[in-house]
Amino acid sequence: MSETAMTDGSEVLRHPLLVAGEAVHRATGGELRVSDPSIDLVTDVVAQAGPEELEAALVAADRAAATGEWSSVSATDRGRVLRRVADELRRRAEEFALAEVRTAGHTIADARWEAGAMADVFDYYAGAANKHLGAVVPTPDPGLGLVLRVPVGVCGLIVPWNFPRRIAPWKLAPALACGTPVVLKPASLTPITAVMLGEVLVEAGVPASCVSVLPGPGSSIGESLVTDPRVAKVSFTGDSSTGSHLMAQVAPNVTRISLELGGKSAAIVFADADLEAAVEAIPYSVFANAGQDCCARSRLLVERSVYDDVVAALAARTERLVVGDPTDEATEIGPMISEAQRATSLEYLDIARSEGAEVVCGGETSGLGWYLSPAVVAGADNSMRVAREEIFGPVVTVIPFDDEADAVRIANDSEYGLSGTLWTRDLGRAIRVGTAVRTGVMSVNTNRSVRTELPFGGFKRSGLGRELGLAALDHYTESKTLFLSAD
């Protein structure tokens, strides 16, 4: 990273991309300018990959997969390397946090928490590397029936802009634990921390040939990456329509693919809940990261008998959220990522009004950057577009329900099924509703839906496959049956 002046005289940080572990400062794709969304100014410039860099990355990764350069390192030693990655990420936590605040608009408090979380993911898979076991299966024939887990081959990893540092490790750490070479394509809006992370991987001891980080347009570099026959496995996080497009793109090569996509998750508040605790917590489950979260509980289903009280209390709590400069430690909600992303949310607020719902609070723009105050939409029903479509902004739609069955019906009346929360003191109800709502993750009396140790992913149009936990290791290996005859 170096600091240089742009033609207009402003100072920017310049970053290379990584091809087979090597820093490339002048790439054939030119350069990519990255803006601070809180002030709408270019702060960073990164080399952008073109076809030549992609080809070089794939040649190196393919050769590494064929020679077993990384997979032949013992799983225990691969784990040791990942542990060094985690240590280095903790040492450089503040540098990573500041880069995320500057380029993704995350609040400094969130960014510091995320710095620890990304190190934790590498720690977890460092420990898991030598515990991804095969099996010995009894057969009628004399001999040994072995089921091995072998590295899948070159992995093409594509990540979005909303949580650049959280999501890249969910793919990189299990892939590297399994001994596979990786080619990572970050989102064009937020490529910087991905390049920094790639540098840490190589410094910690992952073979250079196995690490490429290629900022570049999804429509060209991303598409060429996923359709290349040398790529054995694609792991993608992003929009549901992009995900389904990629499924079709990889079909001719039967490339393995896992998808973590959009959501329209529900928080369900029953009248028996600790309503004070629920109203205190709920704003963070939808407005954190300015609502740009695939797990955002962007539908709030409230039992009719307490609907008006909950709407009033939620609006009052929401208005107290501190929206502003993400570098300020008191800030709870920073800017949205871009003008276009904010415009989409504003458009949905207009749609809500035109469909007969009421914007009870929020929806105001302020400052130089892409700020939008969190909005509560009440008087809504589940047929409205604000209840059905992923807005990916700070907007919650509050819908009344009559009883348990009605709550489950409304929650499941969605093309998505990623996350959710139940607020209730009734354990039986928590079990009944928690199992009946068709989402990959459901939390009871807490917002949090992602834990490193537990599988994470969605039903329906929210995705395919699970990240995190030990289950993620299956994505980066193939099952291989080996029979040793005793005859």
Ligand code: NDP
């Ligand atoms: P995309 O799904 O388009 O982008 C996610 C990643 O995929 C980026 O790295 C992008 O690259 C890449 N990509 C895009 N098109 C292709 C392609 N054809 N082949 C391979 N890679 C591709 O999301 P956007 O960033 O465009 O956001 C669009 C909307 O999606 C948002 O407004 C939001 O509503 C939703 N979204 C949902 C997310 C979720 O986790 N549920 C995450 C991000 C967005 P590049 O950045 O260069 O385009």
